[in-house]
Amino acid sequence: MAQRIWLIVCVILLIPIRTLGQEMPLKVGVVGLSHSHVHWILSDLDRKDIDVVGIVEPNKDLAQRYAQQYGYSMSIVYNTIKEMIAATHPEAVTAFGSIYEHLHVVEVCAPEGVHVMVEKPLAVSVEHAKKMKMLARKHNIHLLTNYETTWYPTNHKAYELLKENYIGTTRKIIVRDGHKGPKKIGVNKEFLDWLTDPIQNGGGAITDFGCYGANLTTWLMEGEKPSTVTAVTLQQQPENNPKVDDDATIILTYNDNVKVIIQASWNWPIGRKDMEIYGVNGVIYVDNKHDMRIHISKGYDGFTAETFNLEERTPPFNDPFALLKAVVRNEVALKPNDLTALENNMIVVEILEAAIKSAKLGKTVKLSAID
Template sequence: MKSIFLAIMFMAFVHESIAQAPLRLAIAGLSHGHVDWIFNRKDKNDVHLVGIYETNPELIERYARRYDIDNAIFFTDLSEMLDALKPDAVCAFGAISEHVEVVRACAPRKIHVMVEKPLATTFADAKEITQLATQHHIHVLTNFETSWYESNQAIKSMLEGGRLGAVRKVMVNDGHQGPKEIGVSNEFLEILTDPQKNGAGALVDFGCYGANLMTWLMDGARPISVTAVVHQNKPETYRDVDDEATIVLQYPDAQCVIQASWNWPFSRKDMEVYGTDGYAIAVDATTLRYRFRENNMEETRKLDTRAAPFNDPFSVLAAVVDGSLVLPKSDLYGLSVNMTTVEILEAAMQSATQRKTIYLTD
């Protein structure tokens, strides 16, 4: 009996050690402004940064100096880094158009990937990413800041619980004063204002949030049609891309209006959901306003932040890779929702260019 007990204790110890092993993570690119997140989570030990791929020597020097990073973990060849380090996962922080290249390199090596929003600049790239992920059995997640918002989760719960009735109208407002106005790095600005690297301007940069959230709220359903209007309010600053975009998604019984802008007076990421029995408004990550049809007064509730691991995208990635977290098929991070997100964005770009409504076909 004693030997059996010791064997059980040993197996439990081994299991716990494996479960707690940090994710061996590599970074592909330093030009995306959100990359700093990975260097500012020193209070967490679920991820261990093992390598960084970057070809720009100025960026390498800047980040090595800013975060006291050992030069030995920098690589200028992605394949060389992957073969030398064999990371568990890679996070892509380059241009959106480069996401498919990262997945092409990682998928055959069985390395999981997380990209910054959106998944791709074209629907063809999104489909290739999905095919590669399926073929090689890897996870490909897309990180949106709004996935961290407890207010959005509360609205989803209200819908699923029947408190709001059937969805009829959704308004999603995202953006800020403009990337140059808020002082993003020159490298990030160059991506955001390049229609090949980013797909479009504000339409993609902030329109992707609404497309992602609405697809999630609709349990993965695709809209019937997409209509978009774009404009350059500041052509002297953003000469090659739009800085103002409005996208209308039409469903059989619901409509979503996405207002993506580099012209807001301040940063905002809020969502309004109107149903047959009430409405709910996610004012920010933890503030929820709502009113049900039987009530005369609107109520406001302050929420806690999302519980771990959902309060940190790298923690989500680590949990998904080690199997302790299984995301629903229609999750905000998942390929299914983000495939449709890219399909919507591509249709919106076509609509704006052709100045007509684009109807999605099966």
């Protein structure tokens, strides 16, 4: 009997030791289900590093539809962020509602000490972005912005090559993003309703896809703001996007004689997220997530060529939720210029607001002149 009791005591004592040896998953709340990027996390609910403890979605039809698709219980679905936080105590939330709602998410979560990651872009306006930054700083929370292109190994390889002066001094960057349009590619109605609303999305393609180029360019330019912003918008599908633009060209100029052209459109015949970076000695073509080319000039129109097919980046730099966990747990410290960092994305919002203003007024806008 004494030996049995001693064995039980040893087992009990060992449990905390084993628990200490295991890293606990990050408790995450999902705020909103209308953004189709939410499938990114719902399709991976069995992962070990993230534990989705609650979902906020007042549209119960939508919540039930995804519950059937992904197998989560409706018992973890709440009507408000406050209810979800009180019941589940998440360490962080990921926002998958409209861009306009991002401010409200931070207003509720920041005072509770809950970290926030929003889908791109950070905010619909500079006014909203400044309020979000103030709240994040006041309550000492992390505020991240997620872009699909952040996880492209080709973009990071291009960044490394630029820092190595592989193609010489940068002269021009061209970023192209978009697809056939939300309605044409068949996004869900809940997403389409706010994506094509100038208030809830902040704009059309100029916001939805212009933000990618602004984010990447701010990163490549090491956090420098452009001196001027010029934009032209079109509405090529008025029957599908009656309230917003669906094609935008944004031109940025920088004081060190660099020009950036951002082509954001819901009218590409084939979906794309690609980039070209021109230096005085060559060009880097980022064709997609894994494929890129480098041409180094020889003579008038000759060149030497290199091609790359890159593997996924190593954790936690290959996935937004893995990085969120690493940042919250102080395993990774974001630099101000990082693609997900608040400082970078404040500049993104400034660029987008200036671009919208430029397109409306039909003239170039100096970034420092934004109210």
